[in-house]
Amino acid sequence: MNISFIGAGNLAWHLAPALENAGHHINEIYSRQPQSARRLVSNLYDAQIHSELNFANSTSRLFVxxxxxxALEAVCQRLVLPEGAILVHTSGSCSLDKLQNWMAIYSDIPVRTGVFYPLQTFSREQPLIDFAGVPLCLEAADSETEEELVAIGQAMSRIVYLVSSSERLLLHLAAVLACNFSNHLLALARQLTVSNGLEFGLLTPLIQETVRKALAVPDPATVQTGPARRNDQTTIQAHLALLMDQPLTAEIYKLLTHSIYKQSHTMNMNSVD
Structure with a gap:
């Protein structure tokens, strides 16, 4: 299938080659930043840079x-697609209904719509991701489009699910907690250690073991450790004293400490019952 990408950022950098490896042809790349389009095209077999959002004469069938x-609505407002095109977005939080409504308003021809959401974090600085283990959450406005998206997904990944917009939003929220928030905590830990002349790398074995344990059990809460779980106020207050000049980090510490304690206390109460 001929496929065109609208956007050449972190996700496109990984998804476009993965689609090529699954036997599809990446036909065109459009980006508001020409240098990003050029960089992505250089990583593909035979893609061309498309300089505008008018794809009326494109031979592509799928537009990503x-x-x-x-930026989705603004792009849809200017987007011109050929007849018979399928348009999918890759967002975890934008509903399919929104995409359908935008195309109904802005497109002069009927457009088949869907969602092709890889549940993974992407950056151009990392090696290309093997999509075989990436969950693909798919949704379509009609059964024919759904069948085509499922076929594309199954050629790329062994984990393909049909997920509604409401379910996908919940997954996206969970992903933010598990990925974005945990990465931010790691960044705060690095800032704390490095600013005090310590090596952040000293925490590497601890971080690796924490993730390993959390993924090895049905519920990560059961392997929670630390002063918050024990309600060790002596240690907690000592930590907060170190954060007196970092009020935002101190507030994060207090909120997470309270949440961990409440969760652990509830679990203990339930186990007694």
């Missing part, structure tokens, strides 16, 4: 919106 969520 790989743009930030807040």
């Amino acid at each position: 919106l790989a743009t930030p969520d807040d």
Whole structure:
């Protein structure tokens, strides 16, 4: 299948080659930043840079919106697609209904719509991701489009699910907690250690073991450790004293400490019952 990408950021950098490896032809790349389009095209077999959002004469059948969520409507407003095109977005939080409504308003021809959401974190600095183990959450406005998206997904990944917009939003929220928030905590830990002349790498074995344990059990809460779980106020207050000049980090510490304690206390109460 001929495929065109609208957007050439982190996700497109990984998804476009994965689609090529699954036997598809990446036909065109459009980006508001020409250098990003050139960089992605250089990583593909025979793709061309498309300089505008008018794809009326394109030979592509599938068009992938790989743009930030807040740019989706603006792109749809200017997008011109050929007849018979399928348009999918890759967002975890934008509903399929929104995409359908935008195309109904802005497109002069009927457009088949869907969602092709890889549940993974992407950056151009990392090696290309093997999509075989990446969960693909798919949704379509009609059964024919659904069948085509499932076929594309199954050629790339062994984990393909049909997920509604409401379910996908919940998954996206869970992903933010598990990925974005945990990465931010690691960044705060690095800032704390490095600013005090310590090596952040000293925490590497601890971080690796924490993730290993959390993934090895049905519920990560059961392997929670630390002063918050024990309600060790002496240690907690000592930590907060170190954060007196970092009020935002101190607030994060207090909120997480309270949450861990409440969760652990509830679990203990339930186990007694």
